[in-house]
Amino acid sequence: MTSAQAPLTRSRARALHAARHALRVPPVPRDFRADIEGMRAVAVLGVMLWHAGVTLLPGGFTGVDVFFVVSGFLMTSLLLEEGRSRGRIDLARFYARRARRLLPAALAALAGTALMTVLFLPRARWSEVGGDLVASATYVVNWRMAWRSVDYLDLERAPSPLQHYWSLSVEEQFYLVWPVILLGILVYAAGRARVFGALTWTITLALFGGSLALSWWWTLQEPAAYFVTPTRVHELMLGAIVALGARAWPRLPRWVAAAVGWVGLALIVLSLLVITRETPFPGLWALLPTGGTALVLLAGPAAGRGGPVLLLRWAPLQWVGRLSYSLYLWHWPFVAVAAELAHVGRGGPSSLPVGWGLVALLLSVVPAWLSFVLVEDPVRRHGRVLAARLTPGQATWRTLRLGLNCTLAGAVLGVAVMVAAPPSATESTAAWRTPEVVDEMRSPVGADTLAVGVDEPAPATAPGELPTLATSAGSGVSDALGEPPAVVEVPQEVGELAVPLEQVADDIPALEPQDCFVSLSGTRVGVCEGGDPDGATTVALIGDSHASMWMTALDAIGRDRGWKVVAMTKSSCPPARDLTIERTGQASDYRQCSTWQDNLDEALREQDPDVVLLSSASYGATGAEKVAAGLGRRVDMLTEEGMRAALVRDVPRAPFDVPACLLENRQDVPRCAFDRQEGLDTSGTGHELLAEQRPELPVLDFTTAVCPGRTCSPIVGEVVVWRDSNHLSATYVRSLRDVVEEQVAPVVLADQVGETARAGVELGTGR
Incomplete structure (x- = not known):
């Protein structure tokens, strides 16, 4: 005898009556709502077309x-109806029920994505995608994305x-927590209608208001706010409010009701x-689409055929x-593969061409439809068959086991892709190997193989000039932008490397102490x-990460020459003053950078360095004039504080990820x-302009030691x-030690003697 067939005892009847009285909600209509199905279509079409690059729908x-x-x-309505x-x-x-509805179809899409990854994406990305597969299968990938959005690497x-x-x-994550909260309220109320009503509305409104406030604040502070659950709870709670009413x-x-519904649909389209x-x-702007959706939902059947259902049906x-x-699950992997095949950001277009995007969407409809017909719908219908054949407890247990198996299968799939990926060193391992590779294992390597005349004396300089050495490796902006003095033949094959190709992406500078490099969200120095x-x-x-990458060479020089070397750097933030950075694709101005720049003033005064080297990457969205002006204000501040400033010219920027390209073209x-x-035209925004405006500012240019020829x-x-498209590998920077010393030493020596360094000073002295 099942629980549904059990006799209705007096105590059970009293409990049931109390629960119904406490909830005070009418039965949830079992009728199909065409307006909800239509809103789903509008929502998924908006997402898909935006991913395809259709500019008519920027939101x-x-x-x-x-x-x-x-x-x-829907979830709140079902829970209240069950109670x-x-x-x-x-x-x-x-x-x-949630597992049966969501997980089998999600697993099918994960399997398809894994297959497309192996077929179309470079092997260097397999490990990353494998980790995403595991996180997606276990439904924590939003936190992984949030972490990644503030990782400068x-x-x-x-x-x-x-x-x-x-x-x-x-x-x-909402499905895991919200039913527990409602059950707790129901148990505590114990049939007391006012208690249940007051607690339910209080907690729902508190979650809505608290999440909305957090979303507003966090969105202005951190790019990761887009992905995290606390900033999105208010959107789910808005749906719960409609269900409670x-x-x-x-x-x-x-x-x-019809007017309210049409206004709601108009707000969705407007968003x-x-x-x-x-x-x-999301922030407060999220109220535009979410408020519109809530209005359409509450208008519902009361609006009749004259409501939004007239269009949505x-x-x-x-x-x-x-x-x-199914469309949502399948469309994005196709778009991502299309971007890879179009070489977006790797020498091809800067963004996915709309034509490519639309073709990817059309192709994704096929597996989405097959997934619906062969997986999603049959599994859902099979659930009704189990409910008719088995006891409720048995049917529930079988379905939970199905969900668990789907989760485990997705995680195993991710692990398999990671195992198939090429080996990669951890950051600490790669950093530890760098000096050994250069100094012991395979020296000379990298720039050491170039004919750099570091033992030649510095040429004589006129009074008031800063000494620099003109070598075959290059010494200044004029030399770097002029006729290349040397040519390095591009090898035909990758061959044997000092650092294995699969580990180059992890060949980053060793910065100590840990976390001294400030991420996107940080404001401390x-x-x-x-x-x-x-x-x-x-x-x-x-400066930014383009400044910190020189720490590998400066650390070795400082140890040999008896210099203390400090780096104060932050991700994607030039060392300017009073400069607002505009970051392409970000929701708002980079306020954390402005705050960090302000805090940098006091940090510099505390450290009181003798020489300050400035460097930064490309900030095309902000503009060369603004960046040069901001850097100039920093130079003025340093001069006023008695510190000697010098600009490290940014190196050429590749139009693609170099290690990934090499993996594809060994x-x-x-x-x-x-x-x-x-490469120079897309690097170091404002550097050339700053050099023109400040002719007295020393400019250290290592361009021809990085790129000796026209190519x-x-x-x-x-x-x-390069370890990616724009950062030099730590091993190559370490091999530039002598070249860097050749240009940095005169700046330090000029500061030490308090006058122009004299000709004949030999840079090797003091090692």
Whole structure:
């Protein structure tokens, strides 16, 4: 005898009556709602077209917010209905239904994504995608994406083909917590209607208001706010508020309900048109699509045929809405693969051409439809078969086991992709290997193989000039931008390397203490320490990651010459003053950078360095004039404080990820070479302008030691020069030690003697 067939005892009848009285909600209508199906279609089409690069819908990503409100409404309605009809909330049954609805289809998409990764993405990305597979299968990928969004090492990496799973993770985390909260309220109320009502509304409104406030604040502070669950809870809670008010909405006059519904649909469409990448989102702007969705939901059947359902019941929208979950799962991996095949960011276009994007969307419809027909719908129908054949407990247990198996299978799939990926060193291992590779294992390598005349004396200089050495490796902006003095032949094959090609991406500078490099979200000024800690002369390096990469060479120079070396650097933030950085694709201005720049003033005064080296990367969205002016203000501040400033000219920027290109073209390395002048044109925003405006400012230029010819070779002296598209590998920087010393030493010596360094000073002295 099943629990449903058990006799209704007096105590059970009393408990059931108390629960129904406490909930005070009408039965959830079992009728199909065409307006919800139509809204799903609008939401998924907005997301898909935005991902394809259709500029007419700059806010297409807000379709995800529509899904959140609909999910909050439906889940809360089902939970309240179960409590009303059964007198309790069966958590196991609820989780089993969610698992059957979501996990098999999600696993099919994960398997398809894994297959496309192996077939189309470079092997260097397999490990990253494998980790994303594991995180997606276990529904924590949104936190992985949030962490990655503030990791400077990942700024230039291609988007993950599983990035869209972040929203599914948010929903699954909501599904785990919200039923427990409602069950706790129901148990505590114990049939007391006012207690249940007061607690439910209080907690729901508190979660809504608290999450909205946090979303507003966090969005202005941190890019990661887009992905994390606390900033999205208010969207799900808005759907819950509509469900809790289900007794009131049907009482609306039909014309009022219809008007409310049309206003809601207009707000959804408006959000697709007016919200852009630059809009601080989610934040308060999320109320536009979510508020519109809530209005359509509450209007519902009360609006009748004159409501939004008049448009939303259109047959093509209903078909898309029915497939919306599968379409969402499958479309983005195809777009990501299209971006890879179009070489977006790797020598091809800077963004995915719309034509490529639309073709990717059309192709994704096929597996999405097959997944719906062969997986999603059959599994759902099989659930009804099990419910009819088995006891509720048995059916629930089988479904939970199915969900667990899907989760484990997805995680195993991710591990398999990671195992198949080429081996990669950890950051600490790569940093530890760098000096050994250069100094012991394979020396000379890298720039050491170039004919750099470091033992020649400095040429004589006129009074008031700063001494620099004109060598075959290059010495100044004029030399770097002029006729290349040397040519390095680009090897035909990768061959044997000092650092294995698969580990180059991890060949980063060793910065100590840990976390001294400040990430995107940080505003404090970290101080990385190197050189001789007891040195009488202090050399400071300030700027972004393009400044910190020189720490590998300066640390060795400082230890040999008795200089204390410190680095104060922050991700994607030039060492300017009073400069607002505009970051392409970000929701708002980079406020953390402005705050860090302000804090840098006091940090410099505390460290009181003798010489300060400034460097920064490309900030094209901000503009050369603004960046040069901000850097000039920093130079003025340093001069006023009695510190000697010098600019480290940024090195040429590759139009693609160099190690990834080499992995694809091991037998054809010239395909990964690029034009020197084009690389310079896209690097070091404002550097040339600053040098023109401040002719007295020393400029240290290592361009021709990085790219000796008109064409930049990705490999020099058995070392891969770039570890991505724009950062030099730590091993190559370490091999530049003598070249860097050749240009830095005169600046330090000029400061030490308090006058122009004299000709004949030999840079090797003092080693």
